[in-house]
Amino acid sequence: MTAEQRTVAGRPRDPDKDVAVLEAARALLREGGYQAANIAAIARRAGVGTPTIYRRWARRETLIEDAVFGARDISLPTPTDDLHADLRAWVRLFLAHLADPATRAAIPGLLVAYQQDDDLYGSLLTRVERSLRSHVADAVADVIPSGSATLRAARTDALFDLLVGATLVRALTFGLHDSETFCTQTADALMALAMSEWDPQSSTVVRSRFST
Numbered sequence: 707m708t709a710e711q712r713t714v715a716g717r718p719r720d721p722d723k724d725v726a727v728l729e730a731a732r733a734l735l736r737e738g739g740y741q742a743a744n745i746a747a748i749a750r751r752a753g754v755g756t757p758t759i760y761r762r763w764a765r766r767e768t769l770i771e772d773a774v775f776g777a778r779d780i781s782l783p784t785p786t787d788d789l790h791a792d793l794r795a796w797v798r799l800f801l802a803h804l805a806d807p808a809t810r811a812a813i814p815g816l817l818v819a820y821q822q823d824d825d826l827y828g829s830l831l832t833r834v835e836r837s838l839r840s841h842v843a844d845a846v847a848d849v850i851p852s853g854s855a856t857l858r859a860a861r862t863d864a865l866f867d868l869l870v871g872a873t874l875v876r877a878l879t880f881g882l883h884d885s886e887t888f889c890t891q892t893a894d895a896l897m898a899l900a901m902s903e904w905d906p907q908s909s910t911v912v913r914s915r916f917s918t
Contacts, residue, residue, distance in 0.1 A: 719762065726752040727759055731773035735808040740815030743770060767819045767826055774809040775834050785845055789900070792845050794893035797873060801885055804877035813878065839866045846900040865899050868892075 730751035734743040745766055749756045763769035780803070783795035803809060820827040843862035850861055872892050880888075 723752070723754055723758060724762060727754060727762070727769070728773045728776065731769060732808040735770070735773070735811040739811045740770075743773075743812070745769070767816060768829070770812050770816060771830055771834075774806070774812045775830070782841055783845070789846065789849055790893055790897050793896045793900075794889050796842060796845065796869060797889040797892045797896070798885070800869060800873040801877055801882065801889065804873055805881045805885075810878060810881070813874075835870075839863070842866050842869065846896075849900055851901070861900070865896055868899060869896060 727748060730748045731743050734747055734751060745756055745759055748769070749759055752759075759769065763772070780799070783792055783799060786792055804813075820830075839862075842865065843859075846862060846865060850858055869892070872895075876888055
């Protein structure tokens with residue numbers, strides 16, 4: 707039985723306790739890293755019992771995911787007529803979120819958990835990544851060269867993967883140091899990928915219609 711099923715069967719969830727638990731998890735991640743943010747410590751910091759947490763989250767990793775990747779009034783970039791500026795805004799958003807001390811502390815521990823449990827990462831993709839991937843695809847849809855639906859989907863997937871990979875590595879290594887230069891350069895790369903012409907036979911880039 708999942709945490710959600712146990713909640714439905716028992717008393718209604720108290721949203722204030724949800725907030726307290728998630729805030730406690732983020733605080734512990736910032737203060738002591740992934741190892742410090744265990745269920746017992748989170749419960750003590752939030753002022754709740756461990757059963758309260760397990761009624762909401764079936765395992766520690768999903769609680770940590772919600773603490774660092776869950777929706778927290780994050781405003782997505784609003785599309786404009788300037789695609790480069792839009793892409794720079796997306797890079798800035800991802801970098802700022804991934805470079806947050808709580809997120810930086812959580813990622814190494816979560817990566818170990820994902821290596822041991824493919825289904826756990828699949829759940830995160832369903833809950834978080836797929837929606838963001840769709841938003842980014844919509845942002846570049848008008849500039850991607852015409853082609854088959856398969857090639858266009860491959861292009862937007864590659865663009866999103868570059869966005870995530872570049873910002874993740876940067877966040878874990880340099881954080882927000884010289885972030886504006888990084889955001890501009892990464893937006894340049896994303897723009898070039900979005901507007902490049904691909905060989906339909908090999909799916910490799912032939913040339914790009916974007917230059918700085």
